[in-house]
Amino acid sequence: MDYDSLKDELLSIADTGLKYAASLDKSAEFEVFLFVQSDIEAGINQGVVTAKDGIVMGNAVRAARGKKVGFACGSGIDAERVRLSADEAFGIANSIDVEDERFEGFCDSGASGKEGNFAKEILELGTEELLRSCEEIIKEAQSVDERAKIISADASASWGGYAVANTRGLLLGTSYGDNGCSANVQAIEGDERKGAFEFDVTRERVFETSGLGKKAAEEAVALLGAKKLDLTTKMQTIWTPVPASLYVMSSLGQSVLGQPVVEGISPLCDRIGDRIAHEGLTVVDDGQKPSGLGTNAIDHEGNAQRRNPIIEKGVLKGFLFNTYFGRAFGVDSTGNCGRGSSPFGGSTPYESTPGVAPKWFEVSPGKSSEEDLISSVDEKAIMVKGFPLGIFHTNVSTGEFSIVAGEAYLVEKGEVKHPVQPVSIAGSFYDGFKNLTGIGNDVLPMPWGVESPALAIDGFSIVG
Amino acid sequence: MFDELQRSVEAAEKMGAEFVEARFEDLTLRTLERTDDIWKDIQIKSRMGIAITSYVEGVTGFSFSASTKTSDILVAAEKSVKMAKASSSAAKLKLPFEDGDPIESKSSDTLSVKIHPRDQDLGYKTDLVNRMVETAREHGESIRNIRGLYGELYGTKQLVNSDGSKIDWQFLVTDLRVSVTSMTQSGAMVRGADGKGGTHGLEIFSEDETTPEAIGEAAGSRSKEQLKAKACPAGKFRSLIENRLVGVLAHESFGHLSEADFIVTGGSPLTEKLGTTLGTEHATIYDGGNVDIDKYGGLWLPYDDQGIPTSITTVLKEGVLKHYLHNRGTAAKVGQDVTGNARAVTFAYPPICRMTNTYFAPGDLTEEEALELLDTGVYAIQSMGGQVQGDGSFLFKAIRGYWVERGQIQYPIREVALSGNILELLSKVEGGTKELKLSSGYFGGCGKGDQFPLPTGLGGPMLVIDGVTFGGEAG
Structure with a gap:
């Protein structure tokens, strides 16, 4: 073969x-x-x-x-x-x-x-x-x-x-x-x-x-020479593209899928047309982008894959469906049938029944460079890099998350000061989208089915 | 399949392999999932194939085939030898091992059960889920969603290797669990969950504490209690950690660090720490495949996927690091005994260092004494999983818990994240309860690299630990 x-x-x-x-x-x-x-x-x-x-x-x-x-x-x-x-x-x-x-x-x-x-x-x-x-x-x-x-x-x-x-x-x-x-x-x-x-x-x-x-x-x-933050407070966080993409996938990447929407578990299930995020945020799932790692002619049950708007300028525009959940919601499939739990179905997608999966999440870039995001910090902020622990152990129904950022820096008065020892960051993913204070211009495609710029978000609890 | 496997071993040896192991598995997996009144999933999987690992100068090559035709098996054997040879020059660290004595399995290696899932029809199993979901519904309140699950995994595992070993045994895992999501008056979602999984016949679901009704009642009433629960305060607190969560701690944070592939490469902070005191006298951690299932629960694994008989390894004894979890090559490199920890998630993957049942040893406290020792802090219960980084940092989610003051439970708290560094935490273990409980299951499982989900067992007593960081809301 x-x-x-x-x-x-x-x-x-x-x-x-x-x-x-x-x-x-x-x-x-x-x-x-x-x-x-x-x-x-x-x-x-x-x-x-x-x-x-x-x-x-x-x-x-x-x-x-x-x-x-x-x-x-x-x-x-x-x-x-x-x-x-x-x-x-x-x-x-x-x-x-x-x-x-x-x-x-x-x-x-x-x-x-x-x-x-x-x-x-x-x-x-x-x-x-x-x-x-x-x-x-x-x-x-x-x-x-x-x-x-x-x-x-x-x-x-x-x-x-x-x-x-x-x-x-x-x-x-x-x-x-x-x-x-x-x-x-x-x-x-x-x-x-x-x-x-x-x-x-x-x-x-x-x-x-x-x-x-x-x-x-x-x-x-x-990252060596990390200092203890020694603070329990609410402050701004800057998520570089890798953790920002994980933030998007572990929140929207789950809550706009057909199953939690139809079953009423997703807090977004009745919010189409509502402003749910900062007006700078636009998110699309594109199953037809030629370079996208999830692009295919058909999804896992034979529907043509396509481009689906999710959030446009902060307003919730659509959900993602396969045939089963689309019909249950009274709409057509969006070409998002996926077998297997991981992005693109993992190594043996045939072992899973058809579900709903994003094909290629794109978060539109903003205008700020990473330096702009850093220099706009008046007081203190935590800049997160790499894979935060626990980012996928999130409850889709509440949107509440609590992660530990092992690769993190303290930003103070517009400058990166020093690496910090692992800090815990907690809050609500959905509140975070409303509290965006900046969107980077540095989109990076990730192997886990998403491309995202850096995101700056205010209001999460930090325990250092 | 023994003859086919034997031929492939001989073929690979002729092509230049110094040691070969050939595996065959023919496993059946069944999943039943009911959400509210809808059967979401009723499915059966057949997982059959062969896997061949060739070793040349302590370097491996691995191939597999979903086809059991002789010609396809021989192609896999050839690929594995070629890869091992190609890899040999790039390998700066080789893990050769001595041949061992041939091992032949016995019929008693397979745990016998009274009601094997193979012998029961679908109706028997859907009835278990129905009874569990209905009871959960009776005991819950403001329910938004109930999800009932049944899973079974059973079948043949065979292995032949260059030692002349011939191993043949039957794998078995069953699992019944339920999760109830309720909505509070303010619109927040809360959960209650319970379940029972491990190497058990279906007779386990006739025992008092693990009937479908008992599991359903526990999950339903926990979700009801969660409606009144408060958010856990954020910060560092003394804590009492319940058995299952203790198991997650043993597995996720300490167990992975003791896997010897991370040791020989220096990737684990436990490298070159044998004999070092890492924890208090109350911190003893075991890993083993042949635990007393009837007494404690867990997963029955008589052999690993390199054909090594399992045993109980004392990894940490009263705070002192004693042993790592090995495959053949890492054991030889470190100069320790093999431990039976080479496991592969399916035939399409090579065996790597993995855990079997990982658990803290019990202590001598009653639950009341443990609460007294805790004094004031968080009693954290059940787990939704967790994650660990190479330096020992961890984060786990407890499903629920209680705030405790002066040894008295005050009020229930919501789902909360626990974090810290295991190496710091071990030195803060102040005591454990007497009762050892192990659990395992069909759903979830351990992930390492892309090998997920591998059934493992975990558990322990309840442990009192000082200074765990709890996520939650900053004031």
């Missing part, structure tokens, strides 16, 4: 699998999902090398008799494995006495969207090239400062595709690929340890290692 023939092969197997499933009961509905992804990964961590090369393959079948729905999936895509899933799914739909009242059938057949860009040079990458890239990153990081002691580098290349067929006449597929590399550095001085990471992930070219190791090492070393 190779990249060029993958989609056609998947469509053919899906079609055959669907014909078998449909033969089980002409009055039932069936849907077949097939997934294939080749992954080559290599990493060097303090001289220890890991390498992995394999092809993930899996199938999933949904069967529906009226409002009784069964789901079964399995590893492998050969005809026998697909038949096993079809039999199991039909067995569930046939034997249960419980109905899903909201279920109105599978996705209707329609046109396909566009696939994202893909640089075919990525297909040429093998274990040896990936390891060489890791060595380059490490060499660069080692040259920065002897306190940059624990250094690891990873590189990966993957390509794959999926196809969906259902008894409403839908038979569509898509293929994709990307590659990336990352540098992780821990700087150590005495008992103090500080970490930083840098990455490059793209589908449009072969990844670039240059500068990653150096930047990660410099960031990690700069």
Whole structure:
């Protein structure tokens, strides 16, 4: 199986699998999902090398008799494995006495969207090239400062595709690929340890290692000498693009999804048209951006992916739906069906039932540079970098969060003063969007399905 | 599959591998999810495939296949050897190990249960969830949402390696849990939750404390109590940490730091700290796959995914660091015994250093004595998970708790985040209760790198700890 023939092969197997499933009961509905992804990964961590090369393959079948729905999936895509899933799914739909009242059938057949860009040079990458890239990153990081002691580098290349067929006449597929590399550095001085990471992930070219190791090492070393903040108060926070993107994904990235909206758990569920954020905030989910890592011709149930406005100048414009939750809300799907919990479905999306997932969240840039955001601080602020602890342990219904920022600096009277020991930041995500005091102009695309500029927010509780 | 696995081991050895392990798994996973009156999910997964790790000069290459055809298995074997050879020159730190004696599994390695989920139909399991959800509804108030879950994971795990080991056993995890979300008069959402998971037959749901009705009642009444709960004050307080949250502390903060892949690379602050006093005499932490499930609960794991029999490892004894959690290569490098901690989340991943059941040892206090010792502070209960960084910083969410003054519970408090650094915290453990409780489950699980969710067990007694930072609202 190779990249060029993958989609056609998947469509053919899906079609055959669907014909078998449909033969089980002409009055039932069936849907077949097939997934294939080749992954080559290599990493060097303090001289220890890991390498992995394999092809993930899996199938999933949904069967529906009226409002009784069964789901079964399995590893492998050969005809026998697909038949096993079809039999199991039909067995569930046939034997249960419980109905899903909201279920109105599978996705209707329609046109396909566009696939994202893909640089075919990525297909040429093998274990040896990936390891060489890791060595380059490490060499660069080692040259920065002897306190940059624990250094690891990873590189990966993957390509794959999926196809969906259902008894409403839908038979569509898509293929994709990307590659990336990352540098992780821990700087150590005495008992103090500080970490930083840098990455490059793209589908449009072969990844670039240059500068990653150096930047990660410099960031990690700069965090050494952290002082205790020794304050419990409310103050401004500046979230650089990495934590800002996580802030957006762990709040809006969850609360605008069909399930919490339909179930009334999302506090945004009845706020369409309302001003819910500072007027400078515009957020779009774009499933068709050619460079977006989540861009595909179809989503995980066969709807064409598209561009969906979420917030426009602070006003809530829309939610994201798959077919199931769209119908329950009385609207069309927005092409946001996703299988699997992590962005883009993780390594085995076929093992999950169709849910709703963002495809590529874009937060529009503002006008302020990072220096502007810093210089606009009159009194004190905390500047957050890296991955704050606990950012994804957030309750979508309350929006309340409490995180620990390990990579943080004190900003005072318009200047970055010094790194601070881990500080706890708590508040409400939703209040935070209203209390934006600045939006950066430095948009950075992230591997977790979002691109965001830096955000400056007032009013969170800080415990240092 | 033994013959196929054996052939792949021999093929990889012929191509130049010094040691080979070939695994096969054929697992069934079933998930039932009811939200309010709707069955959101009724699904079954079949996870079958092979995995091959080749070792050349202490360097590994890993490949896998969802196909069990002989030709595909041999392709995986070839890829794994080629990768190991290609990686060898780039590896500056190699982790070779000596061959061991062949190990052959016994039928008694599989824990026997009275009611295996394989033998019960779907109706039996939906009934468990229905009874739990209905009881939760009866005991809750101002309910906005009830989510009931049932999960089961069972099947065959086999392994053959260059030692001549032949291992074959049956994995089993079952789980029943419920979460109730209620809305306060001011519009805030609060939660109550309960559940029971681990290596148990379905007979566990007939025992008094873990019937679907008991689980539902606990979750419903907790969400009701949360309607009156206040926000936890922010700052540093003395605390009494309940069993499950203690387990999260043992697992997330200390357990990960003791995984020996982080030790050999120097990535963990526990590197070169063997024999060092890190905590008080009340801080003892174990990790082991063959715990007494009937007595304490937890997860039954007789072998790891390198074919090493599990045991109980004393990681921290009365505050002193004693042992790391190893795979074959790290144990040889550090000069310690293998511990049976090489685990892979599925056949598509290589075994890496992971935990099994990680828990604090019990102390000698009753709950009343623990509250007295706490005096004034936060009694933090249950967990929604947590996270840790390489330096030992952690953040966990407690689902609920109480504010305690002079040993007396004053009022319930809402969901709250606890944070700190584990290495500081261990030196502030003042005592533990007598009762040891372990839990595990099908839902959630441990993540490391991209290997998620791996079922693990965790727990402990209740611990009194001085000076935990609680998030919440600054004044």
